[in-house]
Amino acid sequence: MAALRRKFGEDYQVVNTNRDTAAFTAPVKKKRQRFVEKNGRCNVQHGNLGGETSRYISDLFTTLVDLKWRWNLLIFVLTYTVAWLVMASMWWIIAYIRGDINHGHDSSYTPCVANVYNFPSAFLFFIETEATIGYGYRYITEKCPEGIILFLFQSLLGSIVDAFLIGCMFIKMSQPKKRAETLMFSQDSVISQRDGKLCLMFRVGNLRNSHMVSAQIRCKLIKSRQTPEGEFLPLDQCELDVGFGTGADQLFLVSPLTICHEINPKSPFFDLSQRSLMNEQFEIVVILEGIVETTGMTCQARTSYTEDEVLWGHRFLPVMSLEEGFFRVDYSQFHSTFEVNTPPYSVKDHDEKSSLPSPLPTPTLGESHGHARRARVFSVDCINTTDREERAGQSRLPSKLQRMSSSGKEDLQRKVLMLGSQHSEKACSTGDLPLKLQRLSSSPGPEAAARLQLKALKLGFEPMTQSTGDLQLPPTPAPVPARIHTPLPSGGGRPEDNLPAKLRRMNADR
Secondary structure, X not given: OHHHHHHHOOOOOOXXXXXXXXXXXXXXXXXXXXXXXXXXXXXXXXXXXXXXXXXXXXXXXHXXXXXXXXXXXXXXXXXXXXXXXXXXXXXXXXXHHHOOXXXXXXXXXXXXXXXXXXXXXXXXXXXXXXXXXXXOOOOEOOOOHHHHHHHHHHHHHHHHHHHHHHXXXXXXXXXXXXXHOOEEEOOOEEEEEEOOEEEEEEEEEEOOOOOEEEEEEEEEEEEEEEOOOOOEEEEEXXXXXXXXXXXXXXXXXXXXXXXXXXXXXXXXXXXXXXXXXXXXXXXXXXXXXXXXXXXXXXXXXXXXXXXXXXXXXXXXXXXXXXXXXXXXXXXXXXXXXXXXXXXXXXXXXXXXXXXXXXXXXXOOXXXXXXXXXXXXXXXXXXXXXXXXXXXXXXXXXXXXXXXXXHHHHHHHHHHHHHHHHHOOOOOOOHHHHHXXXXXXXXXXXXXXXXXXXXXXXXXHOHHHHOOHHHOOOOOOOOOOOOOOOOOOOOOOOOHHHHOOHHHHHHHHHO
């Protein structure tokens, strides 16, 4: 362990992935049936073929190649043995019919086949002829036309049997299935982040120095599902993208490679989380295809990963190291993994959380109050709002007094707007109004007549310098009967000085 940490750093921690250790505290699942075994064998058997078994006889060569080795050897031995016995029997029958057996040692008699006078001698003649040994002791004479015909038939039949059986054995021995055994797959697959994205990864390696030409890898997800129409698919196959669009599925398999499947909205693992992985049932079938460099034959290696062979939050331990002049691959760490920090939630949950709008900060009471004061604008709307509130408070005044006050307010509003429009620097908030009124009141000129009106505005309409939220209703005065209406003067003096004597006395009493 210390040597590995010195080699790969302190961050790497080897995790034992053996399911039989006592440290593994997850509940032990019942071993379920695999669709593809770890060695690549498909766990499927065909039954109840009925009359379809004749198709195997029609393709006899492929049937013999697909058989196991023990059956191939048995058929090979039986075929040659039966053929030799049958052909030897035919030569013995010819000798028996011609009477060569009774004249085996007669030098004056010319038999069909010389020195064939029993079955063992006939069998030896056939073997010598078939194997083209030709000892020269047994041979066909010119006085046996039936022997010549049988000899031609024997040569043709022997060539056919040799080509069929020897070719079958050669194809059987040169099959690339044994080459697939030198292609390794990691025992487990892992799920962790790579380049900021959650990925499903597994490792492949080539044990031989000879390369796999045009190596390509594919992945299939086998999982049961039910369609919206109610149809149940027990072994539905779904394609897993391992770089088909980017060309990452085309491998240069010289050193061990880590195959990566990015989990995105198009992936069937889009809503897979660490918690839901414990309740899922699926199988990932990996298919590696390529051309064997030495023979030129296409080779296919397969393996599979079930849900209990997918490790969440793990990463493969590096196996490459740089030596003097070459790179070394340490296959003893080929299946080892170590834990890394990985979010336990799915990519779907992460996208939903990131798509939610962030809550806006709520201003405090002091900030909102100051902001409201800075945003106050002295406009006609503010005057109208104040005017409406004062009208509501004065709704109980006599009609003549209401007309007097309203006419005076309209004149004052028009004068304030005219004064604001004469200056290049306009008031942007009600907080600036008193300063401008002070400057106007202190400046000499023809505006002295309006100075008293602005002071009256400041005294009589003091709530207008505040925001509409701070307006207060003035106290409602007692109703005073009035019969004479005199309009306010346009300039100079207080408005109370121009009222009649009765109204002045009433205001003084009030």
